[in-house]
Amino acid sequence: MRLRSLTVTVPVLFLAACASPSAPAGGAEARSPYGLFLAGQAALNDGESRQAADYFERATRSDETPGLISERAFTAAVLSGEIEKAAAMAPVGDEASEGAKRLGRLVLAVDALAAGRGDAAYRLLTSEEIGFPHRTAAALLTPWAAAQAGDMDLATRRPDVPGDKLVEYFGMLGQAHQYERVRRYDEAETDFKALTEGPDAPPMLVLAYGEFLERRGRRTDAVALYDRALATYRRDVALSLARERALARRAAPPAPSVRQGAAQAILTPAAAMLAARQSQFALAYVRLALRLDPERMDAWMMVGDLMGAAGDVEAARSAYGRVPKDHPDYAAAQSKLAWSLQGAGDIDAALDTAARAAEGGDPTALLTLADLLRSNERYEAAIAPLNQLVESSPEPDWRLLFARGAAYERMGDWPRAEADLQAALALNPDEPDILNYLAYGWIDRGERLEEALAMVQAAVDANPRSGAMIDSLGWGYYRLGQYEKAVEILEEAVGLEAGDPEINNHLGDAYWQVGRRDEAVFQWRRVLTLEPDAKIRADAEAKLASGVGPGAAGAAAQAAAEPAPSTIAR
Structure with a gap:
């Protein structure tokens, strides 16, 4: 996009x-x-x-x-990201558009903050001329400009934009940091506590409060806070690392500097702009954040995402590459980089990037490696990272079991695939993807057909526009010998997924069994034009070459009934 x-x-x-x-x-x-x-x-x-x-x-x-x-x-x-150059050419005068002038004033204010000119930044940020849609950013930046200018009375005032919940909420975070800067620790903690009440408090706010507690020497309280958050965000790397640091009684991160605090402040409206699909403003704000704090890695990640969405693949890769190995976001950045390479068709580089990132055992990196291997049909290689994920998961995860079961199935190891798929289904009995995948495995093998058909019907009821699931249902009726019913359902599946070789192959088989031989041949020939995998190609070619229809039962029935029609021959 x-x-x-x-x-x-x-x-x-x-x-x-x-x-x-x-x-x-x-x-x-x-x-x-x-x-x-x-x-x-x-x-x-x-x-x-x-x-x-x-x-x-x-x-x-x-x-x-x-x-x-x-x-x-x-x-x-x-x-x-050339903010200094942009500040030098910020639009002014009557001939410039109002929108450009408003953004220009925000750029000038941020550039002044980055240069240590807090007084100038404060005057620009409190000017009525900034206006919509930059009021939120200006309000959140204003206390940091005041702090840089040395006016801590203004710096500790919580910004207020009537009706703006973003300013109300994240203005409190800025105020907590400013209270800490002037050693008003009780007031700072009051704000931090209010921001992190409840188990669903965002990790960034939990980290801010936890680091404050660590700086105050209250490491036990910090660990308890991190533990509470990890109960909800089990795989959050930054929270886990913060907990390890507090337990080991290592030095806490310092309180944010003025420039660092201002960078965090402007990333908040950047994320809101991104959520509102205002990509241009989101990118502009992230670039401004990086002018204030070039080492802000979450900002570089956002640049990568935005530039990738804009089609500038090289700029996206460059941004992801800025994240160093020792940073909590490294695995996520490398994962995004690997998928970028995969999308460009550089499979070996994608897999090499993912493999290097996964060497440390990071769950995000392991999952990326497994997904890339499966995407490139390297199922046996995908088992190792999936095993690591399953074994290291704090509790059974149906998604991991399902992924591993699917890899085993594609390898041809049905007993292990069946065990994983059944374990996944036990954890999530109503998940349509598991119902369909396990049931189709049974149907294709002629096992537990009645049970499998009921499972697939439940999957189809949940996803009535899924051609793959409707195909499973039609194939179930085919296996039960209800060929007319199978034709009806498989025609619907082909209508939804006309380019799927397996569904077309199934429909050809069903046509053959109800005596619609020419249509069956047409479907099998069509299969060969749809880039089927080796197994489906071999099956379609064998039916076309032999002239005896699908399977041993079909061959026997055909041989007893009539000579093979010449239309089967290529």
């Missing part, structure tokens, strides 16, 4: 005004302001914000340059 908000519709009259009527033929137009603008716009629409920034900047050097090109240059500089 591209960053659709980056796509700009440029009025025809503006393009005409931009064009250089004297530009010579033969491609020289690309060096005119008009050509550079178009090149920059194309790069921006493709998510290549750094390249776009270069084109726009070159366009602005011309005396012919209209104001809109300057705005595009500013936007591209922000999105590519």
Whole structure:
């Protein structure tokens, strides 16, 4: 998915005004302001914000340059992370659009904070001119600007934007940090406690409170807090590492600096913008956070996600690569990098990246490695990381058992597959995917047919538009010898999944059994055009070559009934 908000519709009259009527033929137009603008716009629409920034900047050097090109240059500089350059070209004056000027003021404020000019940042952030949609970001940043300017009375005031729950909630986090900075520890703890009440408190807030407790020498309280959170977020790496640190009585992380606190503050509205699918603003805010704190790894992860969604694969990979090995987000970053390589068709590099990340036993990395191996049909190799995950899980996890059972089934080891699938079903009896997978295994082997058919029917009832599940149901009726019923259901499955070779193969078999031989041959021939796996291809080719229909029973019935029709031959 591209960053659709980056796509700009440029009025025809503006393009005409931009064009250089004297530009010579033969491609020289690309060096005119008009050509550079178009090149920059194309790069921006493709998510290549750094390249776009270069084109726009070159366009602005011309005396012919209209104001809109300057705005595009500013936007591209922000999105590519060149915040100092963006601050130098922040739109001002009556000719600039109001939206660009508001973002420009926020950029100027952040750049001032990053440069240690808290007074200037505070004046910009408290100006009414910032306005919508940047009020939330400005409100959360304001106390940090006040702190940098040395006014701790203003810094410890909780920001207030009427009706803005984000400011109300995360403004309390900022206030807690500011109270700690001025050694008003009781008031800081009151805020931290309010933010982390209940078992579902977000891990980032639990970590903030826990680190505060560790800094106060209250490691036992910190461990209890981490334990409570880990009961809900069992696989959270950062929480687990914090618990280990507190138990080992190692030094607690220092309280956030002004720049670090401001970076965290602006990431909050960035996440809200991302959730609201305002990708351009989300990326702009994350870039601003990195201007304040370039070592903020969760921000680099967000850059990777946003640039990947925009289609700039290289920028995404570069962002994920910024996360160092000793960081809690390293495994997640490497997992995203591996899937990026997989998506680009570089299978060996994807698997190598995933394998290196999994060497430390991180659950996220192990799961990525297993999923990549299964995606590339390397089922036997996938068993080892899946075994590690199953054995290290604090309690049985049906998803892991299901994944391992599916890998065993694809390897041809049905006894182990059946055991894992039954164990997964015992943990989650109503899960349609398990019901369908286990039941189909029985159906395909002619075992426990009545029980299997009931299981598949339950799966279909839960997912009535699943061609794969409807195929399992039709194949169950086929195995029971109810061929007319099987044809009816398998035709529905093909209608939903027309390109699935296995479903088409099944329908061909069902057509054959009800005497619709020409249609059966058509289906088997169609199977060979749908990139079937080796087993399905061999089955379809054998039926077409032999002329005796599906299976030994079908062959015997056909031999007794009539000569093989010539239409079977290729």
